[in-house]
Each structure stands twice: as C-alpha cells, then as structure tokens.
Amino acid sequence: xxxxxxxxxxxxxxxxxxxxxxxxxxxxxxxxxxxxxxxxxxxxxxxxxxxxxxxxxxxxxxxxxxxxxxxxxxxxxxxxxxxxxxxxxxxxxxxxxxxxxxxxxxxxxxxxxxxxxxxxxxxxxxxxxxxxxxxxxxxxxxxxxxxxxxxxxxxxxxxxxxxxxxxxxxxxxxxxxxxxxxxxxxxxxxxxxxxxxxxxxxxxxxxxxxxxxxxxxxxxxxxx
Amino acid sequence: xxxxxxxxxxxxxxxxxxxxxxxxxxxxxxxxxxxxxxxxxxxxxxxxxxxxxxxxxxxxxxxxxxxxxxxxxxxxxxxxxxxxxxxxxxxxxxxxxxxxxxxxxxxxxxxxxxxxxxxxxxxxxxxxxxxxxxxxxxxxxxxxxxxxxxxxxxxxxxxxxxxxxxxxxxxxxxxxxxxxxxxxxxxxxxxxxxxxxxxxxxxxxxxxxxxxxxxxxxxxxxxx
DNA sequence: CCAAAAGTGTTTTCCATACACCCATGC
DNA sequence: GCATGGGTGTATGGAAAACACTTTTGG
Numbered sequence: 337x338x339x340x341x342x343x344x345x346x347x348x349x350x351x352x353x354x355x356x357x358x359x360x361x362x363x364x365x366x367x368x369x370x371x372x373x374x375x376x377x378x379x380x381x382x383x384x385x386x387x388x389x390x391x392x393x394x395x396x397x398x399x400x401x402x403x404x405x406x407x408x409x410x411x412x413x414x415x416x417x418x419x420x421x422x423x424x425x426x427x428x429x430x431x432x433x434x435x436x437x438x439x440x441x442x443x444x445x446x447x448x449x450x451x452x453x454x455x456x457x458x459x460x461x462x463x464x465x466x467x468x469x470x471x472x473x474x475x476x477x478x479x480x481x482x483x484x485x486x487x488x489x490x491x492x493x494x495x496x497x498x499x500x501x502x503x504x505x506x507x508x509x510x511x512x513x514x515x516x517x518x519x520x521x522x523x524x525x526x527x528x529x530x531x532x533x534x535x536x537x538x539x540x541x542x543x544x545x546x547x548x549x550x551x552x553x554x555x556x557x558x559x560x
Numbered sequence: 561x562x563x564x565x566x567x568x569x570x571x572x573x574x575x576x577x578x579x580x581x582x583x584x585x586x587x588x589x590x591x592x593x594x595x596x597x598x599x600x601x602x603x604x605x606x607x608x609x610x611x612x613x614x615x616x617x618x619x620x621x622x623x624x625x626x627x628x629x630x631x632x633x634x635x636x637x638x639x640x641x642x643x644x645x646x647x648x649x650x651x652x653x654x655x656x657x658x659x660x661x662x663x664x665x666x667x668x669x670x671x672x673x674x675x676x677x678x679x680x681x682x683x684x685x686x687x688x689x690x691x692x693x694x695x696x697x698x699x700x701x702x703x704x705x706x707x708x709x710x711x712x713x714x715x716x717x718x719x720x721x722x723x724x725x726x727x728x729x730x731x732x733x734x735x736x737x738x739x740x741x742x743x744x745x746x747x748x749x750x751x752x753x754x755x756x757x758x759x760x761x762x763x764x765x766x767x768x769x770x771x772x773x774x775x776x777x778x779x780x781x782x783x784x
Numbered sequence: 785c786c787a788a789a790a791g792t793g794t795t796t797t798c799c800a801t802a803c804a805c806c807c808a809t810g811c
Numbered sequence: 812g813c814a815t816g817g818g819t820g821t822a823t824g825g826a827a828a829a830c831a832c833t834t835t836t837g838g
Contacts, residue, residue, distance in 0.1 A: 341660060344622045346572050347565065348663060365838070366788045398568045398661045402652050426650040426665050428626050436565060437622045439572060439665075441650050508789070525792075526828060547789040548835035589810070590815045732816070749819070750801060771816040772808035 346428075347438040350405040351393035351476065352376075353483035354419060354445035356452055357500050357513055358463065366546035371512035372463050375480065377472075378413050379458040384434050385473030391480070392459065393440070402441045410445075414459035419447035420499040424483055432475050444483045446499035484517075491517055495534065498555040506542060506550035507531065570652075571662040574629045575617035575700065576600075577707035578643060578669035580676055581724050581737055582685065590770035595736035596687050599704065601696075602637050603682040608658050609697030615704070616683065617664070626665045634669075638683035643671035644723040648707055656699050668707045670723035708741075715741055719758060722779040730766060730774035731755065758782075 354376040359369035377389040394409045396402060403421055410416040424442040432438055452461065464484065469477040491497050491514065500513050507528055515521040522530075536556045541549040578600040583593035601613040618633045620626060627645055634640040648666040656662055676685065688708065693701040715721050715738065724737050731752055739745040746754075760780045765773040 341571065345569075346620060346622055348570050348572060364787085366786095366836090368789075396570060396663075398570055399654060401654065402650075423649065425647060426626075428620075428665070430623060430625065439620075441652070441663075506790085522827095523829075524790080525830090528791075530827075544837080545789080546837050547787080548791080550790055588814085590813095592816070730817085746800095747802070748817080749803090752818080754800080768810080769816080770810050771814080772818080774817055 347433075347436050348396040349393055349438055349440045350396055350402045350409070351391040351427075351440045351442045351479060352406045352410060352421070352445045353391060353424065353442065353480055354410065354414075354416065354447060355464070355483070355487065355500070356447045356461070357449045357516065358461065359449065364546075368508065368512075368545070371509070371516045372465070373516045374461045374463050375467070376410075376414055376416070376459055377462055377467070379460070380473055381458060388473030389460075389462070389467070389471050389476075390473040391442070391476045393442075396441070403443070406443050406445070413457065415453045415455040415457075416447065416451075418451055419445045420496065421445045422496075424479070424486060427475060427479060429475060440479070442479050442483070444486060446487075446496060448500065448502055450502055487517055495555065501555075504538060504540065504552040504554055506552060507535070508550060510535070510553070571657075571660050572620040573617055573662055573664050574620055574626045574633070575615040575664045575666045575703060576630045576634060576645070576669045577615060577648065577666065577704055578634065578638075578640065578671060579688070579707070579711065579724070580671045580685070581673045581740065582687065583673065588770075592732065592736075592769075595733070595740045596689070597740045598685045598687050599691070600634075600638055600640070600683055601686055601691070603684070604697055605682060612697030613684075613686070613691070613695050614697040615666070615700045617666075620665070627667065630667050630669070637681065639677045639679040639681075640671065640675075642675055643669045644720065645669045646720075648703070648710060651699060651703060653699060664703070666703050666707070668710060670711075670720060672724065672726055674726055711741055719779065719782065725779075728762060728764065728776040728778055730776060731759070732774060734759070734777070 356374055358372045358374045360372070362369050376392060378392045380386055380388055380390050392409050392413045394405060396405050402423070406421055410419065421443050424444040426439060426441045428439045430437065432440065467480070472480070497510065497513055501510065508524070510531065511521070511524065511527045534556055535553040538552045538554060540552040542552065543549050579597055582596045582598045584596070586593050600616060602616045604610055604612055604614050616633050616637045618629060620629050626647070630645060634643065645667050648668040650663060650665045652663045654661065656664065696704070721734065721737055725734065732748070734755065735745070735748065735751045758780055759777040762776045762778060764776040766776065767773050
C-alpha cells in the first residue's frame with residue numbers, strides 16, 4: 337500500500353542571520369569608535385550561486401534539531417562557537433533552490449563582537465548597510481531583510497540587545513547599538529532614563545579615553 | 561558521487577491553529593451573547609493518535625506552498641474556504657511523530673464566525689478554554705498554546721482582530737473579542753477612545769436588542 | 785584651554801487608567 | 812419602571828520627548 341512516506345518530499349535546510357557589532361577605530365583620540373551592525377556571510381565555492389555570498393547553514397539531518405544544525409554549521413564554516421539563536425521564519429518558495437524543493441528554517445543569531453574570531457576561510461563579516469541584493473545568493477537577501485525588521489521590533493520590547501555587547505559596557509555603547517539597529521539616535525538623557533531599569537551599575541569606569549570616564553554597567557537579570 | 565540529496569531527510573507537514581469567535585444565545589432578551597474564542601480541531605481516524613483531536617493539516621507536497629497546503633486541508637477536512645493565515649512557528653522536535661521525523665510548519669488562522677459552516681465530519685469547533693492536553697494528539701497542544709500567546713501579543717499592535725469579526729460590528733462586539741482573547745475586560749469608555757482610530761463609523765445601528773441601539777462600524781483601511 | 789563624551793535636572797506633551805455620569809431601548 | 816447596554820466627559824498619574832545645563836577627562 338502506498339503511504340505518504342513513499343512520495344518525494346521537500347528537503348529542509350537551516351540558515352542563520354548572525355549579527356554582531358563592529359567598531360571602527362576613531363580618527364581622533366577623543367572620539368569613540370563608530371558602531372555598526374554587521375552580518376556573517378559565507379562565499380559559496382560551488383554551483384548554484386558559486387562565488388555569491390550566502391547565509392551560513394546547511395541541510396537538516398534526519399536526527400538533528402535545527403538549532404544544533406545552525407551551531408554545527410557556524411562552527412564548521414566560520415569558527416563561531418557561541419551565540420544567541422532564535423527561530424526567525426521558514427522560507428518555502430517553490431524555486432528557492434534550482435536543484436530541488438528546499439525549504440529553509442531561518443534563525444536570527446546575535447553575538448558579541450569580541451567572541452568573533454578572525455577566521456581565514458570563506459566567511460566574512462559585512463556591514464549590513466554595505467550589502468547589496470546583487471551579491472547575495474538564493475533568496476538570502478530577503479531572509480536578511482526579514483531578520484533586520486524582526487530585530488528592530490524585538491529590541492524595543494525584549495532584552496536581546498545584550499547579546500550584542502560584552503559583559504560590561506557603558507550606557508553610550510548600549511545606546512549606540514540601539515542606534516545602529518534602529519537607524520536613529522534618541523537624546524542621551526532620555527535614553528538613560530528609559531534604559532536604566534534594564535541594567536545594573538558596577539563600580540568600574542572606562543579610562544584613557546580623552547574625555548570623562550564612563551561608568552560600566554552589566555545587564556540586569558530578568559526575562560527576555 | 562554521493563550528494564546530500566541521496567540521504568534520508570525529514571518530512572514536512574503543515575498544521576493550522578484556526579480560531580474564530582463563538583457567540584452563545586443569551587438567557588435574557590436584554591443581554592448580548594457571550595463571546596468566546598474557539599478552535600477548529602479534527603478527530604483522527606487512524607493511528608497514531610487515533611481518536612485524538614488534532615490540528616487540521618497534512619503533509620506538504622513537493623510542489624506546494626505551505627499556505628496552499630493549509631487551505632487545501634481546511635477545505636477538505638472542515639469545508640472552510642476562507643480565512644486569514646500567517647505563519648506561526650516551525651516545530652521540529654525529534655519525536656513529534658512516531659512514524660518518522662516530521663517537522664511541522666504551523667500557521668495561525670483567523671476567520672469570521674459567520675463564514676464557519678456546520679460541517680458534519682470529523683471537524684468540530686471547541687472553546688479554547690475547554691480543551692485539555694490529554695485529548696489532543698501529537699504536540700498539537702503545545703502548538704495551540706504558542707498560537708494563543710502569539711495572538712494575544714499581535715492583537716495589541718496590529719489590526720488582525722478584524723478577521724474574527726463580520727464586516728460590520730459594534731464597538732462592544734469588538735471589545736468582547738479583545739476580552740475573549742486577552743482574558744480581561746477594560747473599561748468601555750477607555751477601550752473606545754483607544755480603538756476609535758482603527759475603525760470607521762457607518763450610519764447603521766443595531767435594533768431589537770432590548771437596549772439602546774449601537775452604532776455599527778467597519779474596519780478602517782490601513783496597514784496590518 | 786577645549787573637544788568630546790558623561791551625566792543631571794526641568795518642562796511639556798501624550799496616553800493609559802479611573803471615575804462619574806447620562807441616554808435609549810424592549811418588555 | 813427597569814435591566815441592559817450605548818455613549819460622553821473629566822481628572823489623574825506616569826512615561827516619552829524636548830530642552831537646558833554641569834562635569835570630567837587627555838592632550
């Protein structure tokens with residue numbers, strides 16, 4: 337007897353939109369580094385979409401959880417061994433992949449810049465403002481846009497920003513991360529009042545910065 | 561040469577958490593009907609989980625979009641031919657289905673009570689407050705809970721409530737739908753002030769209700 | 785001194801909530 | 812009359828936004 341299990345069925349892959357913060361060396365000893373949002377992309381070395389930049393990911397094994405698949409691929413392809421992950425959306429268009437019907441369970445990932453190794457392979461970090469649709473393979477440009485919109489909305493009602501920051505950070509650093517994601521900067525005094533309940537102050541301060549030292553904070557324990 | 565396409569890979573199915581409003585006949589000519597949230601469930605007629613209530617859905621064909629798969633199954637199993645659908649989450653636990661590795665792309669669906677036919681098959685509407693985990697097959701109870709939480713948060717910042725209402729409705733009807741979903745009722749005067757920008761008044765009113773007629777409104781055009 | 789960032793305080797505007805009240809209908 | 816829902820207005824408290832200002836550092 338024929339069962340549904342005898343028929344051809346779609347392949348399943350996972351893809352990660354892994355984001356972190358990049359800080360560029362300032363042109364004056366007084367200035368703080370510029371804060372930008374960047375994404376990890378992987379250059380394909382075979383067809384289809386050879387030499388295009390794509391999201392790290394791969395096919396989902398029959399006995400593997402998608403999150404584990406993502407972590408396995410991030411470690412393999414970009415030497416990333418720790419990040420925060422959350423399911424983003426499942427992309428299912430019929431012609432996503434010319435080889436076969438492949439649906440992709442996409443994840444949004446966030447990590448701290450410092451944890452990002454200088455991996456000498458096909459994986460590179462790009463400023464999200466710098467990438468253009470033409471250079472991106474498959475429907476991954478669309479996935480990236482979906483992830484950025486999701487991130488913009490999620491940082492307004494959750495704690496996930498802290499996944500982009502080191503353990504200890506200044507309020508200006510924190511505000512710059514918000515600004516990099518949302519594309520606009522609120523007044524510092526208002527930002528502080530709003531955010532202060534989400535952080536815990538320490539006794540430490542920055543130094544040697546050419547301006548007044550800033551107090552370091554850590555994230556306050558609580559729900560996401 | 562062996563390719564990834566030669567290996568066994570997970571099966572993919574779709575499941576719909578289709579919700580609508582039920583109104584029960586009041587015990588007094590003065591009262592309005594009670595407003596409850598209900599869900600469409602389907603009684604399985606074969607193993608596994610024979611005789612358990614499950615979400616309508618089915619396996620995703622190789623050339624089919626998940627949303628079309630949902631609509632096809634809703635029509636087939638419950639004679640539902642129109643509803644609003646949005647992807648909810650993709651459930652991937654390893655032992656969701658004893659027959660094989662099956663991942664499920666779950667959708668949240670909303671429809672107007674009036675469009676719900678009285679289908680005489682294995683599909684029935686249940687009040688969401690009345691269902692218990694023991695009667696639900698697979699991991700569908702978990703999917704339902706996820707859907708209800710999502711709905712609660714989405715009605716606070718989108719327009720999706722209107723998918724649960726007829727074209728024309730009173731503000732009290734609208735408020736009762738919010739109350740049924742959120743589990744608590746705000747003061748009517750405050751609700752009106754908050755909601756008024758989302759609706760467009762008509763010249764029509766209710767009548768024969770044992771109390772003052774209520775103005776009918778329609779949803780205002782705009783973004784979801 | 786001064787550029788840059790760190791940090792504080794005050795005012796204004798807006799919105800959610802609470803409260804108090806009147807109106808219209810069918811029986 | 813009266814039970815029920817329809818509908819309006821005002822007061823209050825707190826958060827967000829706008830604005831103005833002082834402090835601290837390294838060169």
